[in-house]
Amino acid sequence: MAVPVPWWRNRRVIPWLVQGAVGLTVLVLVAFLLGNLIRNLTAAGLLLSWGWLNQPAGFDIAETILPFQASDPYWRGLLAGLVGTVRVVIAGLLGSTLLGTLLGMASFSGNALLRGLTRVYVEVVRNIPLLLQLVFWYFVVFLALPNGTAAIQLPGVVLAKSGLYIAGFGEGLRWLGPHLVNGVWQAPLRWSVEFAALLTGLIAYSSAFIAEVVRGGIAAVAKGQWEAASSLGLSWLQTLRQVVLPQALRVIVPGLNTQYISLAKNSSLAVAVGFTDLYSVAETTLNQTGRAVEVVLLLLATYLVLDLFISLVMNGLNRLVQIRER
Amino acid sequence: MNTLLRRLRHDLFATPADGLITVALLAVIGAGISSFLHWALTQARWAVIQANSTLFAVGRYPMEQQWRLWLLTGLLAAATGITWGMLRSHPRPDRGGILWPRNDRFAAGLLLAISLVLPRMLGLTPSVQVRWLAITALLVLLRWGAGRFGPSLPPLVKRLLPLGLPLLYLIGMVLIGGGLGLASVSPSEWGGLLLTMLESSFAILLCFPLGVLLALGRRSELPLLRWGSVLYIEFIRGAPLITLLFLGQNMLGFLLPGGLAPERVWRAAWVLTLFAAAYLAEAVRSGLAAVPRGQLEAARSLGMSMPQAFVSVVLPQALRVALPSMVGQFISLLQDTTLLSLIGLMELLGTARTVMANPEFLGHNAEVYFTLAVLFWCCCAALGLGSRALERRLDPATIARSG
């Protein structure tokens, strides 16, 4: 007959035991940490409150699309920082997708030199830390740009130490190029060097990873597809658009999701190049108000929401490109 | 010669468009390399690296205690040499064993050459140059010794030898931090490459067991464990590392009983560990998913308990599959240590930025960045190569082929 099993080895009891033990430990740990937090915050007079968000900030923000002055409340400053982050992320996503796709396709080119160069670019960029690349772009490249009349003048774009001046639609919908006014450059579209350096660094870094994703996607399409399409008389471009890309996108889109979220998170490194994004404004706010807990919570919540949003959009895209097998 | 020309023609000049691209690229590459060389050899002031080499290497570590770091470097070199030799004396199953394969001879020669040339180029003092040469020679000598005498060691010694590595890590911590009779050196004086290596090695070693536990928890059927792991992993993966480091620096003091604030160095190390554990968990999870369920069932039917089955049968296979992405995480971790400079720790990048802000070396940022970039690239590329070599060694196909 079966030997009675002691209760602690009973297969039905063990899961509850394990969960109970883990749950208890976690509960005790959380209670301990929270208790300390509340006690220490009370002693320092910094208990959780949100009223301070309405106080005037007292500091200025250099580059912001949302109009902001020192007399505006803190929440408006944080919002201006968020707008800065979104600006960088959107421009970065567009730029890095473009460059990454080009690089990814270049790795299938017939030209061995082009393939080799792409390989070298990807390997070099992937193995150097992003922060190092960002400060390099800012302090070595962009801050070394000449100023005033000596600025680098390309058709439609002027690169100067005071910023990037890009031609666009000026007042009255006239197409205006960059021009000098009293020794100071003016143009319809002006990017600060901080923004330009951040954008360049992020695009250069992310495009290497996106190139790998695109390459993996295209490589995943069986060679037979290319051969069958060419035997049907389709040109290279037609093959790419009608046959290969739809199949490659199935593999590429999930990979892009990861890279896009990565880019959104990497935008927080703006503080290293002096661009006022959400993290930078939050750090200043924390220093001026001392409200560590609230600021950290706001930061984490905002980035989580940003990531969720990107994931949602990409998942929707994913569903579009997934081929439903019959 | 003919075949070479034909190959070139096919690869580079197949169509007129190709030819144009090749010529344009060659022109750009040529201009780039020549201007870089011109800058490197004439305009660049490499003195900034020479003058601050100690700062870059060990930060503000007290001069009179630096012999401990030399001792540690020597021990590390010895360990590397012995490991290298022992691995070579147990050749890959699909390759025969030669004591000094051509790769190794090349590598040893390269190491010796670098240790002769680089310290002189960096302008280090003769005593330091000699020390580097001695350490490299020790490495190569032990490599030869382990290769020659390794196989003839008693089996017990061979099994206990890997235990030397964790022991070495502990000895390293004592040598760096102090204790056991050695004067204590406060962590605020550790800096430069020493701090970078310390933070990344700490995080890499500790995130591994944590990541595996999280991955197992995520696949568990117990709802509390599963949802707890999911919550943790998704939370960490959604937050930028800099915000988590920020949280660690500013809030950790409040989360612990009054006055008990761990050193900034350890705070950052723990945040890095907890951060990497979440990403590693995802990599291990995909590895676990790749192991056929039949393996677990077969192991259980042989009478193994659940933990035994997991540890002996499922995990090794899962880790083998997950190895490339795991090493990718480790490489990311090494690169992420640069973010510590944004919260005030003086690791490599932080030291570099302080050095560059010194008005004496103003305007010579490029030299420092270039050196740092080369250093990081070499470390990360080496990790990548090592991972690929490890993959090949562990590949079941090659093991099976040896029969």
Add this chain to the structure above:
Amino acid sequence: MLIPFLLVGCASEGGSGVQSTKISTIKARGKLICGVDGSLPGFSFVGPDGTYSGLDVDVCKAMAAALFGDPLKVEYRNLNSSERFAALASGEVDLLSRNTTMTLSRDAAGGNALSFAPPTFYDGQGVMAPTASGIKTLKDLAGKPICVESGTTTELNLADRMREQTIPYTPLKFQTGDQTYAAYLQGRCVAVTSDRSQLAGKRSSFPQPDDHTLLPDVMSKEPLTPATVNADPVWADAVRWTVNTLFQAEELGITKANIAAKVAEARANANQADLRRFLGVEGEFGKQLGLPADFVPKIIGAVGNYGEIFDRNVGPGSRLKLDRGVNKQWKEGGLIYSPPFR
């Protein structure tokens, strides 16, 4: 190092109600942990060989001398302006001697809840610009980028002054002073703003100091003061009276050179009541503060009086060559004034 973090629930509680003080912790530890800047010549600067020097550093040394009799029993932590208050509030450093301005919101219990000692340097905020740029007043900065360190009263004052005079400008913020001055020297901004003493200090280390001028505008009051936390009044008092010791010693003409002679004189002469009390020959001042009875001779013997500290670090005997200005003794019309030791 792992142990403190892992010991859950085994640590002692922080002060609440009972007057537990940091002094016993520091004495048990055997050294004082002082938060400083580390890159500001004249105030707290660490040389290539690792030695710290400066006015703020000397205050730390004075405190260590008061506690242990040895000015070298200090561990310095370099803190940037973003992390200094969190480090002090969490107990990572015992004393913040980091050219910090005393303000209401930093002092108040509802603000940063710090406790300030008497100011050791009365300063004001100023602006530095290259001489060649021809910028002479604040109005010349209209529409230009100005470099400023983030997380400081400096950025708030700059915003206020520019708003008052409706001068549009672009603030460029960096996390550390080093990066701020590096961006200024590379020409990214046409001016940099900070405390005037800090500007003078940094300028002295530039390759061509004379190429930069300090504008005459003084934009704010910046009393630079050592700080501790509100929650520990006993420690705050000890720090406060250590600083007052430096002021009182200068007023009485006691220097590092003659302190030994003065102590002997006080011991010999029963009539010099003030001197005897001050030097701890009689009375219980040390005990009341939680310091040793002879803390005053220890302090003066270690770092000298305030005048010597000033001269050595920021005055005629240093590279900054700043005038004492309002930092003179009250008897000479300045603001340095110690309450009586009785």
